[in-house]
Amino acid sequence: MVLSILKRSALGAAICAAMIGNAAADDVVKKAEAELARYRAIPKFEAPGAPFDAKACMAGKKILSVPASSTIPFLSTINKATARLAKDIGFHFQVWENQGQVSQWVQGLNYGASNKFDLIEMLAGADPRAVEPQIKAARAAGSKVVAAHLTGFEQAVPGGADGVVPIDYKRAGELLGWWAIGRTGGKVNALVLIVSGALSTDSMMDGFKEIMAKNCPSCKHAVIDAPVSEWATKIQPAVQAALLADPTINAIVPIYDSMVQFVLPALTITGKAGRIPIGTFNGTPFVIGLVQSGQVEMDIGENLDWIAHGVLDSHMRRLCGLGEIKDPKIPLLIFDKSNAATAGKPPVDSKGYGDEYVAGFRKLWKLQ
Structure with missing residues (x-):
């Protein structure tokens, strides 16, 4: 009788812990979505200084x-x-x-x-x-x-x-972190592609890591480091090897979106195409085209x-x-399936952000 009661108590505690854990995960996912939602609206022009000729x-x-x-x-x-x-x-x-x-x-x-x-x-x-x-x-x-x-x-x-x-590279890194958390339900096991030594990389990765540490301490990520001059030769085999070594990888984050062209063949070769989401940063037109086709899930565009x-x-x-x-x-402006079409089909450089800034700068520079 006592043993039975103890078993029921242990089971109840486990269920309660699981419920608390699920609630916490739901909360952080909602927080992630709220952070990302702020960057889906067309940005307004803000003058960086006073007008001049x-x-x-x-x-x-x-x-x-x-x-x-x-x-x-x-x-x-x-x-x-x-x-x-x-x-x-x-x-x-x-x-x-x-x-x-x-x-x-x-x-x-x-x-x-x-x-x-x-x-x-x-x-x-x-x-x-x-x-x-x-x-x-x-x-x-x-x-x-x-x-x-x-x-x-x-x-x-x-x-x-x-x-x-x-x-604001650090903010871009934070948004990549929020995307990974939201996309995986707070269970991130990401493969992150970087260019080490670059100051922009340092800033972005500081933002990414801070978001993970504060909001998803159990989340994890592995890093592939590829100098720009070696992207064409290093990224595909490195990603391929990582996916084969760890089949539980559930998100890929190339912090510069031009890296994506070398990631996709690795996904195809390993049978992971369409199964592991990609979130990235820069807003290069050909990558927004990959968002439109579903090969990339999110690109934080500039x-x-x-x-x-x-x-x-x-x-x-x-x-x-x-x-x-x-x-x-x-x-910054997030492109995903909800708005990627605004960039044109095929995507056009700088389309989808509105054109308020063009007139804004012309007025600022007294060209009108």
Whole structure:
């Protein structure tokens, strides 16, 4: 009799614990959805600073962009948008084409310095810390060197550069964490793809890990580290091996969405295509197309044209002696099955975010 009572008591305690655990999981999933919902509305334009006459202050000036790699669609699209804006405003803008090698960044800085560019932009992964001597020489030659779309708001100016145009990378990382929690019902076993050493990666992963630690301490993730120059050769076999080694992986998070093109073949080969959701960040058009087709579940988008406007606004203010912009006001927008069609079919660069910012910047720069 006593044994029977003890058994019933233990069973009741187990059931109660399970119910409490399920309730806690439901709560964190609801919280995740609430956090993500804030980023599904079309963003409003917010001016990063006071109006100024861009044509007048940029007359005769030159900007050189050194992207992390010209082969990354995200970066080449931003550069093309900036080139269009430069033509409209009336100054010289040039891109130092490269394939992601530090030696090529060195060449770009040397070219910019010797050709008297007013500002040399190290764009999104072209890390000043790898080329400090060349930055010092470029600054000595009269060029300002600015790291754009590389650092989070909380990070310091790197590598002796004159300044940065920061992005809220940490918040993007937090949203990736919330997505993984919500998508797996609070039982995350994610495979996360990163580029270690990149300041943007550090900021995003700080956000991702903080969300996990605070809201899902039992959740776990494994990391695959692939330098940009090795994406085409390393990502597919590494993801394939990870999926075979751990069949319980239930989410894949490539923190830069151009990585996705190398993830999908690994899913197909391992028979996991359509079975493991992918959440990512950047909003590159071809990846939003994969959201439309169901191959990617979520892409936290940045309007690439808005990035070009925001970064250029900061550069021009710096060159025109108007001070440094701490926040370029570049918003994030989540694309998933509910709204991916707004980006066009096929998706078009910067479509789906509304166009309020275009008129906003033209008015800000006194182009109207």
